[in-house]
Amino acid sequence: MKAAVIGGGISGLATAYQIKEMSKAAGLDVHVTVFEKENRTGGTISTVEENGYLLETGPNGFLDSKKSTLELITHLGAGAALEKSNRSSARRYIYNGKKLMMLPDKPQKFLTSPIMTLSGKLRVMLEPFIAAKKSDDDESVASFVLRRIGRQALDNLVGPMVSGIYAGDPERLSLKSAFPRMYGLEREYGSLIKAMMKLRRGGAPPGTLTSFKSGMGSLIDALTGALGESVKTDAGINLVEKSGRGWKINHGSTYEEFDAVVTAVPAYVLGRILPEAAEECAEIYYPPLTVVHLGYKNSVIAGKTDGFGFLTTKASGTKVLGAIFSTNIFINRAPEGYSLVTVMTGGANFPENAMMEHDKLLSTVCEGIEKITGIKGAPDFWKIFPHEKAIPNYQVGHPDTVKKLENKMEKMGGIFPAGNAFYGVGINDATMKSMETAARVAAYLKGVK
Numbered sequence: 235m236k237a238a239v240i241g242g243g244i245s246g247l248a249t250a251y252q253i254k255e256m257s258k259a260a261g262l263d264v265h266v267t268v269f270e271k272e273n274r275t276g277g278t279i280s281t282v283e284e285n286g287y288l289l290e291t292g293p294n295g296f297l298d299s300k301k302s303t304l305e306l307i308t309h310l311g312a313g314a315a316l317e318k319s320n321r322s323s324a325r326r327y328i329y330n331g332k333k334l335m336m337l338p339d340k341p342q343k344f345l346t347s348p349i350m351t352l353s354g355k356l357r358v359m360l361e362p363f364i365a366a367k368k369s370d371d372d373e374s375v376a377s378f379v380l381r382r383i384g385r386q387a388l389d390n391l392v393g394p395m396v397s398g399i400y401a402g403d404p405e406r407l408s409l410k411s412a413f414p415r416m417y418g419l420e421r422e423y424g425s426l427i428k429a430m431m432k433l434r435r436g437g438a439p440p441g442t443l444t445s446f447k448s449g450m451g452s453l454i455d456a457l458t459g460a461l462g463e464s465v466k467t468d469a470g471i472n473l474v475e476k477s478g479r480g481w482k483i484n485h486g487s488t489y490e491e492f493d494a495v496v497t498a499v500p501a502y503v504l505g506r507i508l509p510e511a512a513e514e515c516a517e518i519y520y521p522p523l524t525v526v527h528l529g530y531k532n533s534v535i536a537g538k539t540d541g542f543g544f545l546t547t548k549a550s551g552t553k554v555l556g557a558i559f560s561t562n563i564f565i566n567r568a569p570e571g572y573s574l575v576t577v578m579t580g581g582a583n584f585p586e587n588a589m590m591e592h593d594k595l596l597s598t599v600c601e602g603i604e605k606i607t608g609i610k611g612a613p614d615f616w617k618i619f620p621h622e623k624a625i626p627n628y629q630v631g632h633p634d635t636v637k638k639l640e641n642k643m644e645k646m647g648g649i650f651p652a653g654n655a656f657y658g659v660g661i662n663d664a665t666m667k668s669m670e671t672a673a674r675v676a677a678y679l680k681g682v683k
């Protein structure tokens with residue numbers, strides 16, 4: 235039997251790997267092929283080495299609080315190359331247009347934090363007395379936060395957090411899909427604060443950021459290596475069509491037949507190659523985001539880059555969405571005597587910032603960094619990685635969109651959606667979903683055998 239996985243990002247690679255493992259365990263003889271459009275696998279994940287710097291084009295790591303990625307890495311035999319973020323990089327900051335303010339890492343510190351005024355804090359503390367929403371309808375992240383903890387919490391805390399994860403706009407993002415945990419806590423406990431107290435989670439961090447000594451590209455190398463000849467690069471798929479009980483896939487001038495197909499491409503691609511999915515895929519918005527790496531002499535930035543990094547509020551007036559102090563977090567990210575600052579610009583609120591011509595972008599970002607951190611002058615090294623369509627933003631109603639698409643695909647039979655367009659944007663979401671999708675594919679193939 236033959237299974238095709240379209241898209242060689244982390245979602246596609248992990249799913250293909252799990253299909254191989256699960257079908258072997260079930261005694262099924264399944265030949266899996268991954269079709270990747272580019273000349274390399276990894277999609278958004280890629281590590282570039284240049285001038286002694288180790289640069290991530292996309293993600294800097296994953297949290298170790300969910301086990302799926304760690305288990306996959308252990309299975310691949312790549313665990314020894316892992317690297318946990320430095321503990322001293324735990325401090326995180328918010329920039330509000332005037333100054334950098336440390337995010338409270340414990341509930342007690344919230345009371346004395348400058349992050350909100352007294353009235354903003356009192357509004358947050360009213361949260362346990364606010365009745366839970368009765369209807370189960372989806373709502374925006376902004377609507378949820380305003381209902382439960384008020385305007386200042388939205389502007390000063392949740393807004394920047396939404397920028398950090400989705401480069402998104404809380405007014406448009408779906409609560410149920412983008413923050414399912416927050417949605418679930420209100421349903422289960424009636425209040426976020428009551429839930430925190432019951433779960434004794436307080437302000438504890440949700441895990442440790444984890445990467446590899448040689449960067450996140452190591453995860454892709456390990457998976458691609460394990461899949462061997464199953465991976466075809468420079469193999470962009472143009473069309474996926476039903477053919478008898480199976481599927482016909484067109485790449486270049488060839489057609490190939492498969493018993494089952496997993497689609498792990500961005501929504502704007504899926505809508506094109508599988509026209510039946512076009513309507514649902516059009517609902518998913520991808521804002522542009524650009525990553526700008528800046529390398530400075532240690533003497534230039536001494537005392538100016540404390541902790542993990544910072545995020546900015548929408549009203550701060552800066553064109554910098556946030557920055558991480560990469561050399562505080564992981565070793566080997568810069569040559570001896572230098573430090574690396576990784577800046578993000580653009581996103582759903584300021585898409586035009588990501589699309590600036592590179593000279594202008596660089597000077598704008600450096601100006602922003604100088605204003606926020608006090609780092610003066612041009613960096614010794616820079617590298618720009620634009621993502622024209624960066625991270626899928628799940629709009630209000632996303633759960634219904636996904637359900638509709640799943641129903642359609644289920645009726646067609648033998649075709650399974652995967653990828654960050656539908657099931658979470660984190661690397662952990664991709665590795666977790668890969669097991670579920672692979673199990674469904676193996677069960678389907680067993681049925682058609």
Ligand SMILES: Cc1cc2nc3c(=O)[nH]c(=O)nc-3n(C[C@H](O)[C@H](O)[C@H](O)COP(=O)(O)OP(=O)(O)OC[C@H]3O[C@@H](n4cnc5c(N)ncnc54)[C@H](O)[C@@H]3O)c2cc1C
Pocket residue numbers: 240241242243244245246269270271272275276277278279291292293294295296297469470471472498499500503507523525621624625652653654655658659660661662664
């Ligand atoms: C700047 C940035 C920072 C991020 N930081 C983090 C982070 O720190 N931690 C975290 O957990 N997540 C982070 N993310 C999110 C995470 O990286 C992504 O959600 C995840 O890597 C997406 O994986 P994917 O396989 O679903 O999609 P993709 O990586 O988009 O893979 C899709 C693949 O499909 C291929 N493709 C496209 N068209 C075709 C076609 N016609 N035929 C065949 N193949 C095709 C593409 O070339 C690509 O390889 C970040 C994202 C960005 C952009």
